[in-house]
Amino acid sequence: MTENLGVLGKKSSRRSGAERVVNTPLPTVYGKFQAIGYLDHDRGDEQVALVHGEIGAENVLVRLHSECLTGDAFGSQHCECGDQLASAMRAVVAEGSGIVVYLRGHEGRGIGLLAKLRAMALQAEGLDTVEANLALGLPVDARDYGVAAQILRDLGVRSVRLMSNNPRKREALVRHGIQVAEQVPLLIEPCESNITYLRTKRERMDHILPHLDAVAHGS
Template sequence: MTEKIGVLGTETAQRTGVERVVNAPLPTVYGKFQAIGYMDHDRGDEQVALVYGDIGTENVLTRLHSECLTGDAFGSQHCECGDQLASALRAVVTEGRGIVVYLRGHEGRGIGLLGKLQAMALQAEGLDTVEANVALGFPVDARDYKVAADILRDLGVDSVRLMSNNPRKREALVDNGIRVAEEVPLLIEPCENNITYLRTKRERMDHRLPHLDAVAHWS
């Protein structure tokens, strides 16, 4: 793994738009990762990939995790993001190898923190997450996964086992030259505070969330 995550040259950065800046050990409550820091020159965002073990090149267990301050840091029950991040980190440690790419600039499906909070306020008044974004003049989903594919390519990854319930992530990786060998569900037990949000993701954004059928009694 050490050889694969050495310092990038400027030629590679110019070719992909992403430049590897730093590689630092990151001990966590889940295990000891390598935090590989990147600069996305296309969008101006700082990005990080948490790499565990000798990842190899094929069928690498991978999570593309969209930044979510409210869920990841504050433990919001409005979404399942924080639990998904923790589950993904545990999964790659259990696997013995894997990657979690933490995607900055993806807050609120790409509309930013303040936009997300505005959308949440509208949802509290009865709109669903799709209606709220549209009412504010935002796209339903503004995220771009090219930088994730560039990071995976830099790490030497040819194919992944993708931890996601969102078919758009698979399509984006394939479109950017990363083969998806398997889609691994990342299902989190819903709660009363996020069931409407999750149902909207399933019904209006085609997320694969079959476990919601078990809580059909919640309105």
């Protein structure tokens, strides 16, 4: 009986949520940031918040950026992710303060790198990004933003000006207790390789992309 209680005691003391692990200066081509690393005990992911300047608690300029190896590292034009990350980092530096929360485990809207590549192969055959995920038996969007809200709370943030075109990010933050004072558009000029993808995000996933109107019938 004592052994069982001991096992139960260990289980009950298991950590959960995001734990701050490290804080280090990170000079970048966009400006100077503090890279604050977190361990998400619930999912096992390592997360990082890039903080520029002296942030307050209210109306902090924030980007929740979903990990995208192909866009962020390889410069893929299949999506606009890499350009959005660069634009967000420039924006917080121009603002004088702000946060970019880089969310690992969000690759391919949460389905993982290999599944994303498989979905891209189906898109090359004519499916759109929604149809491709469903054809693989995967959710259209499997991302969770609970850890992002935990990180923002740890940084003392209560309300944000959220750089995003995705209304679901706003809804998720509010649901997790972070107020969104403003949704700031993060619009990237489309190219031939991503216009279909962007149209699908607007038409089937409710992303706010008014700049596509100018090219809606021209590509």
